[in-house]
Every structure is written in C-alpha cells, then in structure tokens.
Amino acid sequence: MQLKQQLIEIRRRIHQHPELGFEEFETAKLIEETLRKYGIETKRLAKTGVVGLLRGNGERTIALRADMDALPIQELNQVEYASKIPGKMHACGHDVHVTCLLGAAIVLSNRRNALRGNVKFIFQPAEEAPGGAKPMIEEGVLEDPKVDVIVGGHCWPGLPAGCIEVGEGPVMAAPDVLTLKIIGKGGHGAMPHTTVDAIAVAFQVGVALQQVVSRMSDPLDPVVLTIGSISGGTAPNVIAQEVLMKGSIRSLSPETHEKLPRIIEQVVKGVTSAYGATYEMDYYNLYPPTINDPKVAQMVLKAAEKALGPGKALWSRYPSMGGEDFSYFTQKIPGAFFRIGVSDPSKQRPSYPLHSPNFDVCEDAIPAAVSVLVQIVEDYLNQ
Template identity: 40%
Template sequence: MNAPVTRWTAAGAAELADVVALRRAIHAEPEVGLHCPKTTAKLRAALDGLPLEIHESTSTTGFVAILRGGSGAKGDNGRTVLLRGDMDALPMQEETGLDFASTIPNAMHACGHDSHSAMLVGAARALCARRDELPGTVVFMFQPGEEGYHGARFMIEDGLIDIARPDAAFALHISPNMPSGMVVSRAGPLLASTDSLNFTVKGRGGHAAMPHDCVDPLPVACEIVTALNSFVARQIPVTDPAVLSITKITGGSAYNIVPGEVTMLGTLRTLSPQTREKARAGLIRVAEHVALAHGCTAEVRIDEGYPVTMNDARAIDLVRGIAEEIDAENGWRTMPAPMMGGEDFSYVLREVPGCMAFIGVAAEGSDPDTNPPLHNTKMTIDEAVMAKGIALHCAFAEAVLEGGLPQ
C-alpha cells in the first residue's frame, strides 16, 4: 500500500469514534424530505472550527462546505473535487431494537444516509488537517431530499456547485447485502432513471346488472396493463432495457356499481435517455389506443424522476485502484450489471464527471444474502466500515486534485 492511501486509512481510523457517535445521533432523530433542520444542525456543529466556507441552499436545508487547499487558497487554477453525503431518512417505523433507534414515529434511517453524511464529516476533518498539502479545492455537499424529493437538483438549481465548479464528483452508498468493506461499482450506467406513471381510464358508470348500458373502465384498465407489458417485452430491446411495474389499480365503490373511472399507478425504469423517451411515448400511445378501442378514454401523466446514474470510467478506475490498495484480495468487485433502483446523485453526475460506489456493511458473521436490505425496518450496518469510507473519500479527492480524471 502506498503512502497516501496508508495516510488516509489511518485518518479514517482516527476519526471513527467521533463519526460513529455523530451517525448514532443523526440516526436517533431522522428527518424526511428536503427540510432536515436537526440533522443539518448536527452536521454544522460537527464541522465547527474547521477552515471551511459554508454556503446554504435557499430551497432546502442542505449546504456545501468548501475547503480551499494550498493551491486553491492562493487563488490559482487548482482543481476542484466534490464529495457528497445525503442526510434524509425514510417514512418507516424502525424495528431494529438498537439503543440509538429512531425516537421519531414513522421515520427511520433505513438507507444509510446517516452514515453517508457522518462519513463525509470525517473526510472533511481529515482533509482539513492536511489543508496546506492539498493542491486545490474540495466541496463537501451535504444534501437532504434524496429519497424521491430531488434534493440534488434543487441544490444545483440554487447554484451551490457553481460556487466552486467541480472537475469531478464522488459519492459512496452503503449496502448491508455486500461483504463488509467491499467496494462495488461499474463504469457506465449504475442505476436507472425513475419515472412515476399515473393513468386515468374513463368510461360511463351505471348498474352492474346492466353493463351493456355502461362503458366499464375496469376491464379496459386490466387490458391496458397487459398491453403495456407486451409493449415493453416486444418493443424495448433487452440490451437497453426498461422495467415497467403497475403497482396500484383503484376503481369502484360497491359490488353492484360499474365505476365511471379507474386510476392506475406505476413506475418506469430505464438505463438510457433513448429508451426512456421511447418507452414514455409508447406507454401513452398504448394506453390511449386500447382505451379508445373500447369506447373509453385514457389520460396519462408521467412525473419525471431521477436521470440515469452514469459513472465515468476514469473515475471508476480511480476508486477501484484505491479500494484494491486498501485490500487487494477483497477490496473491490465490479458490478456485472446495473441495478434498476434510482439515485439523485445522477443530477450531479449529469453536470460533472465522476462516480458513485457501494460499500458493503454486512456485520461480521452475518450473511449478506439474507441480511435485512436497504429500506427495511430492521436494516443495520457494521459501523467499523465507516473508517474505510472516510479513507475512500479522502483518497479520491487527493487523486483528482493531483491530476486524476480530467483529460
């Protein structure tokens, strides 16, 4: 292991106790959405006294903390790197039984954002301690609203990444279903775009004993579901796939009444802008024409979700090299295929080259395959892994500042 990576692994270990305490404090008081004032206050307090410029988001409680290193502090053209940690929780009732479990009803850090933001604080402390040696600028992005609220997009629209425009960006996400300490990612698409689908099928209601006097939208809605799945299976190539799930159908009020309207909800996931556009247009066309064939109408509204999370191959090479230096045998695994979940760090990666990686936090002796997964009420993590997460952040930042990635 070379000297720089060794330095950052030692720094991560030194920060671990304080970072664990911070993570537990955040975990006990989770907040959902774009406005997380208690979490923001804890993070700001943990950064107090460091040589950082703080710039607040105007539309969220997020903020960026900017460290101008030896070159950046002198006002020259040193590089800039962005590191992100999200801070929001999920609307779930925690069932872990931990001493520091959530004290807030129906709110839980079941996706690890408490550890993400705490690790970023540890990285900020470690990098600030070597400020004069850094040949550029580090932007620490503390972001709420990742869980469906487009927090990264709002912070970008607030101009926060333009204060010190990054040359590269990096984010780390924990996974309880990967071996402890293993770093996993891939070049190209990592996670899917996420669009929400809203269908309204309208007919003409009436007495269920006389359906011939009605235009029943219920069987039409069922036929639309079948037709939509056929469209995806037959017109979207498996080499650039889409996943369509209709997850809710609502209609009717009694056993003897044909409803006049049925609503359906679903989600569309894709891995490229081209397939996303083709699938959206096809879903609208199929729904409208199937409804028309039966004397109904279909209205389709697509709420645009996150873009595809697209990793830059050069950034992946940097992270892989760092992970393998830390642990040559078990430090890295290339993900064989993208996952169809979504992530709003995709907004940052649409602006700046970089990558996201997963880090395994399965506790020693547990089975990663059967551990409660992300978004589960019993999800827990191996907190010791956060030391490695701090080191990864720091080593990635230093590698970019010293010449990695941009060409």
C-alpha cells in the same frame, strides 16, 4: 477520541433523530458545527443543504456528495441507537453517508496543506423525494470554485462492510412516475352492454403495458414497469366509471428513457379506444439515469484498492434499477457513484434491504468508506 468511535457516535446521533426531505434542520446544524470545528467554511443551499469548502493549494476542485434525508418508516430494530422519532427512520443509510463525508472532511482538514486543490463536501437534502440535488445545482453548488469532478457513495446491503463496488456507464435507473385514469361509462352491473366498464378496460391496459417491457423494449436495455396502485369502483353491482392506476417506470439508457412515455401512451390509447373508453395520462420524469464516467469510475476503483487492500474493491457490471438524484450532478460534470458494503462480513447478523424497517449497517463500513473517500481526493488532486 479515536476517529472511528467519534464517527460511530455521530452516526448514531443522526440515526436517532431522522428528518424527512427538506426538514433536515438538526442534521444540517450538526454538519455545520462539525465542519466549522475543523476549520472548513460552510454555506446553506436549498433550504437544508450544506456545502463545506476545504481550500487547498491549487485550482482544481473535487466534490464529495452525501444525502441527508430519512424515510417515513417505523423502525423495528431493537437497538440502543434506534430512531427516537415515531414513523421516521434512516432506512436508506443516509445517516451513514453523512457520517462518512464528515469523516473524510475531518481527515482531509488535517492534511489541507498537502492538497493541490480544493474539496467541496456536498450534503444534499431530500434525495428520497422530491430531490435536493437539482435545487442545489440551481443555487450554484457546482460553482465558485467550479467543481471538476464529483463522487458519491450509497450503502449496499449484501456487499460486506469493508468492500466497495463501482462500475461505468449507467449504474442507477431513471425512476419515472405514471398516473393513469381510465374513463369509461358507469352503470348497472347486470347490463354491461349499456356501459363501458372502466375496471375491465384497466385489466387489459395493465396486461398490455407489460408488453412494453417484454416485446417493445430491447432485452439488453432493461425496463421495469410496475403498476403499484389501482383503485376504482364502489359496489359489487355497479360498473365503475373510472379507474386510477399509478406506476413506477424505470429505465437505464437516456434514449429509452426518452421514448418510453410515447410508447406507453400509444398502448394506453390503443387499448382504451378499442373498448370505447378514454384516458388521462400524466408521466413524470422523477430523476434521470445515473451515468458513471469511465475515467472517474476507474479512479474510484484504484483508490479503493489502495485504501482497502486486495479483493475489497470490486468492478460491477450490474446496474441497479433503483433511482438516485446524484444523476443531476453527473449530467453536469464527470462523476461516479459507488456502492458501500454494509453487511456483516461474518454473516452472523442478517442483511435487510434498503427501505426495510429492519435495515441496519455493520459500522465497520464507516472507517472503510472514509478511507476510500480520502484516497480518492488525494489521488485526484495530487496526481
């Protein structure tokens, strides 16, 4: 069977059987079976994570990483390979990432004698949440043999299949989670002067927090502050005692990421105290920003130019404010995260964003990404 057809079948099998973070048991089994079939030794890490090791002739080791988990979304696509599990869907393309890494493993396993070093294939669980990269690192995925450099890719709607895009420096944001409780003093809706209206204060806090982005941050150093959930109050004629607000705070530079919780608390403290309210704040650093090493990013670009031909490998100047726990790898070793074009190049099929119930890929992206991954490995190990 032709490799492309074999990979499309693998992708569709995974797509039909999506599994959420740390529940990727069937996906892990399929990965292990495929790797072993091609003589690649495997190991389980972080519950459902799999690492494959292809030993070549040399000391250096390059790692390729794919994430494995699906999302709690009901798929709306009417295709024969649509999800068979109600309420779960590979809407972020992690089925494609697993498939591309298996494709690279299959191709490289046939060329192992020519490789002047080792390749680690890292299949990581739970990227969407709570994060599988960190536990895999803690369980030694970057050791024995020690990994020198790491590369990973992500499906990118809007970029045509057969193209890839890579940039240097910060390429993905740190997605933090803010939970804020505004505490007032409840009472009768007709007598506001005897209360501290938590809803009225929450309005002010929500508006003031946008000043963190527009007036307190460097405009050339992007920050996103989204209050995505707000709840409080019980009846039209009752002044609310408490309001709960939850938000997503995203930043690109490690310096800004570090100082944001302090600035946000300063605003929350000032506004609440101005109106006689108090607050409880929890600020959770989900993942750090993903920072591409300039040399590794250039290596990916050159390999992609070779593998895909002229005009298909693009240098990106624009980071995404999305988050990725690939960042934990690039905190430890030099690495690069690139974008895999998945949109229909003829534009006949619409392109839906990641996490959409209509998300799907043009499967021509798979052989293209495999050829890029293989070229990266060969360029790095045999340079």
